[in-house]
Structure formats: C-alpha cells, structure tokens
Amino acid sequence: METVLTAKRRTDLRKSATNRLRREGYIPGVLYGKEAGNIPIYVSKGEFLKTVSKEGRNRLLNLEVDGKKWNVLIQETQEHPLKKELIHVDFFAVDLSAEIRTEVSVVLTGEPVGTKQGGILQQVLFEMEITTKANEIPNAIEVDVSHLDIDDTVVVGDVLDRYKKYKIHHEPDEVIATLLPPEDTGAEETEAEAADAGAAEGEEQPSDES
Template identity: 40%
Template sequence: MSTVLSVKKREAGHRSTLTQLRKGGAIPAVIYGYSLDSTPISISEKEFRKSIQKNGQNGVFSMELDGKKVNVVVSEIQQCSMKDEVNHIDFLAINMSEVIESEVPIKLVGESVGISVGGILMQPNLDVKIKVKPADIPEAIEVDITELKIGETITVADIRDKIEFDIISENDHTLVTIMAPAVVDEETADIAQE
C-alpha cells in the first residue's frame, strides 16, 4: 500500500466538463465512505493504471485529499469496452481495522483431466464475494482443477473449507464446469455442408 494516489477535487460537472477532463488525461471519480462525505474528484489516468498494475484492482490505495491521507479501495470502474478507456471510478474510503466485503477473482490452477480428454472448460462466475480486513484482500483465490473430469463442477461449497476467507457467495455459486464436447452427428454435418 505504499502507492499514494494524488487526486484533485472537482466540481460535480456537466458532460462537457467531464469530457474535457478525460481529454486532458484525467478520469472523473468520486470518493465516499468511512468518515467522508461523497466528494467528486479527478485522478490521472496514467497514474491510476500504473497503480492498478502494481497493486491490482483489489488492492488498498492511499489517497491524499485536502492534505489528509485516506485509505480507499476501488468500488466500481466504468469502462468503455470499445476504446479500452476508463470513464469513471468509485472509490470507497475504508477503516483498515474493519472487515469489508470484496469481490475477488477466481484463478484456475492445474490441468484438468477432463480437458485432456476433450472436455470444454466453462467458468460461469469469475469471482466470489468475501469478508476480509482491507490489508488481507487477496489478489485472487486459486482453485485447483487438476482432478476435474468431464461433467464435474466446482462450486463455492467445494472450496469454502479450503480457504482462509469468509465467503459470502452462496454454496451453489458455480466456479468451473468441464462440459462434454459437442458431438456432431455425421449425417447432419453432411447435410450442412451440401
């Protein structure tokens, strides 16, 4: 958490003001939460991207606002998928000694037995919600898929006792499934080719 993000207060503005900010290399944002009123701010896009690469999106950032340091986490990032641009960020000010809820990505590790025989990996949910102190937020939760065969699934219930964090997500929250490969009927394939 050594990174200190420098931010500037901004006027809650019109669309044209926000566009000017973005053209100038800044991202409109808002900070709210622990001992703070909701405050519109702007942050350098270059600095923010560098910090995300260093700390990860789930990291705790120190932010200087009005000469006061505030610990924050990223609550939401609004992005334009077409241009890979960040349009807006919500930062949540936190108390480092209190437990918070955080969505943490699932990282699949190992080579599945099912995939090695032609199965198809499906990952319907990419993250889980956990309760954790801010300093302990993991970058990702690893799920070993080595023993997973075709037709088998790993849900939150399967990992709940194997990790040290309190998972809020429901037990039936599916993390990964190995599906059987689609079998194409040769007769149907011949008709499709004609």
C-alpha cells in the same frame, strides 16, 4: 498497498471544468467515507489504469489527496455509453480494522486431467462476494481444477476450507467450473453426409413421364 495513486482536489465543479479535465487526460471522481466525508477529486487516467492493471480493481489502494494518504477501494467507475471511456471514479475510504463486503476474482489453476481426452473447461463463476477486513482482501480466490475429469464440476463448497477466514456469500453447491465432454463432431459429420447423399439421390431420380 505499496502503490500510491495521487489525486488532486477539484475546486471548480462546473460541467465545463469537468469536461476540460477529461480532455486533458484526467478522470473526475469523488473520495468519500466516514472520515473523508465527500471530497471531489481527479486523477490521471494513465496512472489510474496502470494502478488497476497492477493491483486489480478490488484491492486496497493508497490514494494521496493534497498530501494526505487514504486507504481506499475503487467503489464504482462510470464509462461513456458510446466511447466506452472512463469518465468518473468513486473511491471509498475504509477503516482497516472494519469488515467490508467486496467482490474478488476467481482464478482457476492447474490443467484438468480430462482435457487429455478432449474435455473442455468451462468457468461459470468469475467473481466471489466475500466479507473480510479491508487489509485482508485476497488478490483472488484460487480454485484448483487439475483433478477434474469429464463431466466433473467444482463448487463453492470445495474451497470453503481453504478460505474459511472469509465469509463467502454464495451457496455451497454453486458451480465454479465444469469440464464438458468433447464436442461430438463425428455424429454431426455423419448427419451432414447423410443429408448430402439424400439431396444428391433426389436430384438424380428421373421425373415421371405423363
């Protein structure tokens, strides 16, 4: 939580004022929580994107509002439906001693042994939902896939021991990643060649004379 994101309180809540903030490079938002109540704020779009790029969307952040620092999570963001630009962000002020339910990115590590035979690694689960204390949220759930051979899979149950300090809200048999067999291009080429040969034979065959 070394990175501090600075926000300012919004006093003019009219739509025109909110749109003006967006034009000036800010993102309107709200800070809320048991201690914070409900505080309309705005943050620099550039600083927000820089912070998210560095810390991630699911990490605990320091948000400073009018000189007071809050431990927060990014609860929700909204995008413009056409421009795909951020137009709103909600921050949730958390109690560091309380447990919260959140999502954490799944990162695959290692190179599967089966890739040497042409295997193709396919990730199925990209985020895990966990419950933990706010100050113990991991950067990511790392999953070692170096042992995977062709047609092997790694499931949630395979990482439970390593991350037993967290409550993971997924079934143990839910697939995280699998190593698919190489694409059989030879069979496809053979079928294509046979089809071409058949077409050519049909073109060369003379028509019956009456």
